[in-house]
Amino acid sequence: MRQKQGWSWKPLIAAWRPLQLLIAANILALCLAEGSGHSGEVVDGPDPATMFEVQGRTFWNKSLGLDQLPHGVLGHQCSSSRPESHPTEFLTYTPNRRWPANPSDGRSAIVMAVGGEPERFYTRIEGAWYEWQGYFAKAIRQNTVLILLLDANFWTEVETLGEKLHLERLDCTTHRRTCDLAARMDQGYTVFTLSLFIQYPEGRKYFEPQEPFIIFAGIKDFPHPFWIDRRNQTEAEVLVSDWKTDKCNRANYAYTKFTNWYSYHMFDELRILDYFDFWWKVDDDTRWFGDLPLDITRKLVEERRIFFHTAVFYDPWSCVGPSLAQSIELFLDMESDLCSRPLRAVAFDKEWWTNDTYIYLSEFVGGWLGMYTSPELLEYGRIWNYYPYAMWTWRWGDQQFWTKANGLFDDGSGILDLSYLKQHDPSGGPPKGETSMMFYHG
Numbered sequence: 488m489r490q491k492q493g494w495s496w497k498p499l500i501a502a503w504r505p506l507q508l509l510i511a512a513n514i515l516a517l518c519l520a521e522g523s524g525h526s527g528e529v530v531d532g533p534d535p536a537t538m539f540e541v542q543g544r545t546f547w548n549k550s551l552g553l554d555q556l557p558h559g560v561l562g563h564q565c566s567s568s569r570p571e572s573h574p575t576e577f578l579t580y581t582p583n584r585r586w587p588a589n590p591s592d593g594r595s596a597i598v599m600a601v602g603g604e605p606e607r608f609y610t611r612i613e614g615a616w617y618e619w620q621g622y623f624a625k626a627i628r629q630n631t632v633l634i635l636l637l638d639a640n641f642w643t644e645v646e647t648l649g650e651k652l653h654l655e656r657l658d659c660t661t662h663r664r665t666c667d668l669a670a671r672m673d674q675g676y677t678v679f680t681l682s683l684f685i686q687y688p689e690g691r692k693y694f695e696p697q698e699p700f701i702i703f704a705g706i707k708d709f710p711h712p713f714w715i716d717r718r719n720q721t722e723a724e725v726l727v728s729d730w731k732t733d734k735c736n737r738a739n740y741a742y743t744k745f746t747n748w749y750s751y752h753m754f755d756e757l758r759i760l761d762y763f764d765f766w767w768k769v770d771d772d773t774r775w776f777g778d779l780p781l782d783i784t785r786k787l788v789e790e791r792r793i794f795f796h797t798a799v800f801y802d803p804w805s806c807v808g809p810s811l812a813q814s815i816e817l818f819l820d821m822e823s824d825l826c827s828r829p830l831r832a833v834a835f836d837k838e839w840w841t842n843d844t845y846i847y848l849s850e851f852v853g854g855w856l857g858m859y860t861s862p863e864l865l866e867y868g869r870i871w872n873y874y875p876y877a878m879w880t881w882r883w884g885d886q887q888f889w890t891k892a893n894g895l896f897d898d899g900s901g902i903l904d905l906s907y908l909k910q911h912d913p914s915g916g917p918p919k920g921e922t923s924m925m926f927y928h929g
């Protein structure tokens with residue numbers, strides 16, 4: 488049977504190990520000294536050292552930095568650098584956030600990866616933007632921002648975006664620290680504010696410059712898969728080619744890349760998410776037509792939820808394939824091997840976990856960054872992303888990911904069902920007087 492230190496048979500890894508352990512031990516010592524690093528830990532108030540401010544909205548670094556450890560140091564269930572030996576037959580994770588003691592300290596970021604031509608995006612978002620101004624942005628602006636990531640293959644400037652969406656650039660003479668931080672983070676962000684809102688049903692426009700909705704916009708090089716380089720092609724060539732997935736709805740390259748990006752690369756590469764407790768994903772053609780009947784961020788903090796969704800669905804087998812179950816099997820077998828005993832997913836006996844066709848429609852979903860940027864979940868994300876004959880064959884978008892990611896580490900009690908917010912049949916228009924049904928996706 489393999490020893491617990493089974494890694495030592497790999498000379499390359501062995502050479503790395505002492506350095507990794509030293510770094511991990513230092514970071515863990517720091518975490519433990521601060522009383523963090525354990526599930527369910529809470530934190531009081533903001534960290535003034537990392538705080539920045541945008542017209543009354545404050546943000547501070549909430550990450551424990553566990554996702555920044557060298558790959559593999561903490562990510563395995565029986566990593567010897569874990570503070571405690573692995574306690575159960577179920578998978579566990581090391582939260583990369585503490586829960587805010589005060590629910591009003593919760594922060595969410597809607598991440599929108601904008602692939603393709605600017606005109607395509609403008610057409611879609613302009614069809615919904617008045618409703619953002621009238622219902623959605625207005626309701627969430629207290630604790631939630633929008634992060635717009637514009638594909639560097641197509642975007643060269645953000646000025647037009649500001650004009651089309653009625654945004655104002657943040658005044659960097661009065662907000663120098665904020666602008667500097669934003670410009671240095673990831674590939675650089677421009678900070679915009681939206682102060683023009685709309686009062687329905689009169690359709691009256693009004694300004695609230697002191698209580699804006701905040702938008703970070705950046706032009707970004709999204710990672711492309713290495714098979715492109717091996718074929719001696721460039722991404723630009725693949726983008727204009729007739730490349731299609733073999734299975735599912737024969738999606739094109741950009742669709743497959745940009746929907747899938749959320750499930751692994753988003754957590755792996757976006758440092759701006761360090762300032763938030765929750766990620767959200769909202770499709771750019773989601774329409775809003777009613778008042779949001781709850782403060783989602785606040786509720787997620789109060790109830791310690793790891794995920795919320797707005798629609799359960801079954802994908803056809805042609806969009807799932809055998810690879811999904813195989814990637815899970817590989818992950819469980821590798822983790823079990825490192826522990827020398829069988830490990831299970833926490834939701835192993837739940838229908839939504841065992842049936843691979845079960846998904847959440849991901850036009851409007853979100854999750855806790857404490858779990859989604861934990862080293863253990865990133866470990867599965869990496870396998871999911873690179874598993875052969877998987878995303879590029881069966882067109883796995885992010886919607887195939889969330890059920891599997893949740894079930895590895897949660898029995899479902901951490902999942903908040905907000906499906907009552909969605910209107911499924913938009914044919915008759917917004918339902919009259921139904922203020923709790925506040926969006927549809929057409």
Ligand SMILES: *[C@@H]1O[C@H](CO)[C@@H](O)[C@H](O)[C@H]1NC(C)=O
Pocket residue numbers: 548549550551552553555672758759761
């Ligand atoms: C936030 O803090 C963590 C832990 O100290 C650190 O690893 C990370 O780099 C910080 N993030 C940013 C964006 O400064």
Ligand SMILES: *[C@@H]1O[C@H](CO)[C@@H](O)[C@H](O)[C@H]1NC(C)=O
Pocket residue numbers: 717718719
């Ligand atoms: C890729 O290009 C390099 C350099 O031009 C060449 O040496 C190599 O044979 C090419 N490989 C393939 C698979 O075409």
Ligand SMILES: *[C@@H]1O[C@H](CO)[C@@H](O)[C@H](O)[C@H]1NC(C)=O
Pocket residue numbers: 801842843844
């Ligand atoms: C999974 O669920 C779908 C939808 O309910 C059902 O049609 C299918 O038979 C289920 N598959 C298995 C293996 O139970």
